[in-house]
Amino acid sequence: MVDSNGLSIHDRPNSYIGRSVPRPNLSRLLKGRGSYADDVKLPRMVHVAFLRSPLAHADIVKIETDKASSASGVIAVYNGKDLAKVCSPWVGVVTHLEGMRSPPQNLLAVDRVRWQGEPVVAVVAQTRALAEDAIELIEVKYKELPLAVDMKTALDDDTEVIHKEYENNLCWERNVNAGDVDAAFAEADVIVEEEFQFGRHTGVTLESRSIVADYDPGEEMLTLYQSTQAPHMKQALFAKHLELDEHKIRIICRDVGGAFGLKAHAYGDEFATAAISKILGRPVKFVADRMESFLADIHARDHVVKGKIGVSKAGKILAIEIDDLTGIGPYSVYPRSSGMEVNQICNLTGGPYKFDNYRARGRVVFQNKPPMCQYRAVGHPIAITVTEGLVEMAASAIDMESIEMRKLNMVADDDYPNKTVSGIPLENLSHQASTDKLMEMVNYKEIRDEQKKLRKEGIYRGVGFAALIEVTNPGPAFYGVGGAPISAQDGCSVKLDAKGNLIVGTSITEQGQGAESVISQVVATAVGITPDKIKVISGDTENTPYGGGTWASRGTGIGGEAAAKAGKVIRDNVLDVAGILLQSEPNTLDIQNNQVVNKSDGAERMSVAEISRVVYYRGDTLPKDFQAEMMAVQHYFPKSYPFAFTNSVHCCHLEVDVNTGFIKLLKHWAVEDCGTVINPQNVDDQVRGGVVQGIGGALYEECIYNEQGQLLNGNLADYLVPMAVELPDIVVGHVESKTFESDLGAKGAGEAGTAGAPAAIMNALNDALMPFDVRLTRQPFTPQKVLEALGKL
């Protein structure tokens, strides 16, 4: 959106774009004044707790709840059949992932349980503790069934088929075939193959999933205080399955204690809470405790990928082939589906590089484990680890510096727009500039010299790289075309109050990333009002425009652009009034620091607050044929490209203790190109936080299951997450290649850290262990796996 004089938002005076303004909502959180769903306390509120299946696959023979029903403080007890009468089952399939299938899923198990942790009975009581006491009094008789736990055997003929309506445990398969892969491999001087594994881990948001459902039978109105990332999506889903009018559902999510994708899905226990509130006509609270979070939150990753790369002697990539298998639990998760990760892996593998021949097969299988679905950087860590692992091995095979091989094969910065080998359009990326910048930041030669020296002393250090592309700013092609009620557009409302302040409503949500800060900075810049006079409202379906929310690195790029557009309308509208009052042409005026000024010399003419006063209180002084409009709503979604791809390149430096197998991260560097940077400090911390989640998956985090489908480490003491002491300082650099789709030019920045870190760590680890001629490719890289590789265990 460029002015008549050719200026865009980047030419605004006193711009807040590119400035590390402190986040306006952080002060409140620092004083313990946050308002999370569990902080909500309503009159007559009761609490629900769930009896969850102790078995991974069994028929429910009998549920005996009489003792629980008469226990102290208990108000009601419901089983799956009871709640199925109030809330219809759902199917977690999106139609654009052709051929995908998944059966209807009930809120609570009906007749059969299919994973350990599946909710079976809901107990409502005066307090959570009393509800849990009553759960102890419930007797469920199960008949155990054969299991399909291991995804590797899930498709075997003799494996139990989980859903009797299907002939096997396949949920979905995707195949990609570009160029002539067989001919290219035949032509290749060197072919390298490897199998990569990615452990099953989970989100572990510090604030667990939480909801307070408050149904008012008088108004037939359901108000939900929910920790979620997508309020309007949730509104649509609750309306559909509880058979309520959509406009009589209000989702309020004020503070959300971390989300990372896991709060963008439908969960049976949360819908059960709403269903129970509808039955009882009073508020009901459910907050997942940590133990049940491990069993009931979506899990992530869990892939095994066979990869193959063919290169020429000179280092040109000729072909890549992958075969990915993932286990997603017994159901594809509603409404986004559990096929997206495989879809992404098929799309993203080989992403930074120019080559013509690519074959991918991705298979998604059902198994008796908790449902797996989208978690930060969906598919990226897998595609990138496979690609960059293969590139590293190929470079080693032809005795070339891997960073040189990457540079040789990268799509050139002046060769955009372009397409990936699988046909995904790429608008404007900067692999070369980003890699050059990274190499300026990393003291590579010194690290190599030191590595040589230290090896002689028995100290093994390694350095590894990873280049990547990342999907951000998804349009309707992501979910909407597949029939899911997930908006790809976002909106922003800007209202000038009677004192010259701005009340801004955004449909993107805040989970700590700084969404409200971004919106505030963009509106401040677009209008010419200082951020201290701007109040941003998010996370309330009744008080914000309709939109998608915050996921898939879309908030800034899509919601931010809507804010820029709405701000511009308000500026124009204010200047129309100013033109009348000042008897000047509006296009000779501007707004800076809350004042209407001359564009020519910046001289202050009148305050915006004075315009507010006149408009709201003294409209009689304005011409009769003029009506001032001091509120504007604008919406936006990207139209030319289905996604805005970003790029990033990482470097990891680490040390391996070959006696204990412990890996110490020494330093991590990441150069990120997310287009326009609105708040540099926020973006850097998004990258850092993302890198640390990538470190978690690469080194520590894994949901460990036995053959019976029992989680062995489902608590925060046994499931390891990265803590401060294990982590290095993380150095972040930027290149800014704007997307030309929007005036703002911003792409997403939330996921590239998680996307790239595991691959860089794996390559650094294998570099460190080069003298021992071993290679580790199964994440997480625990001390045990290191010692096993070294033959010491």
Add this chain to the structure above:
Amino acid sequence: MSKFVQVTTTVNGENVSRSVEPRTNLVDFVRYDLELTGSHVGCEHGVCGACTIRLNGEIVRGCLVLAAQADGGVVETIEGLSESGKISDLQDSFLTRNAGQCGSCTPGMLLTADSLLEENKAPTRTEIREYISGNYCRCTGFEAIVDAIEMTSKKRRGGS
């Protein structure tokens, strides 16, 4: 035996007396009985540090201490420490350095950081990382928190 126990304590300078179930832990007591919701519950098994509360001058895990153990004691929560201004410099540093994202760990992290700076006026970055290693943060990657604590330590020692 009575089903309830009486807990009489000073919370953020106010005298408080409540009858609670013996099993009520300290963080549930402050959150649900006293409506001081700034202290958070993250794991309920003493690992994450979100429920860090000050009891008789020492930081404790609010999920591992019973409310009854605070009887006759002095309890301080994020609300009290904020209102008294005791940790305002730490809060300023956290704000400037963006050392909190979702805010779940933040109150516990601030109390832990304050305790560190009382014990050690000039901690190294490694010492900061070690001291806060019982407080789980999923968002920041911890570096901003380490920076903010280091900034505060320098300010308290009269540096810039």
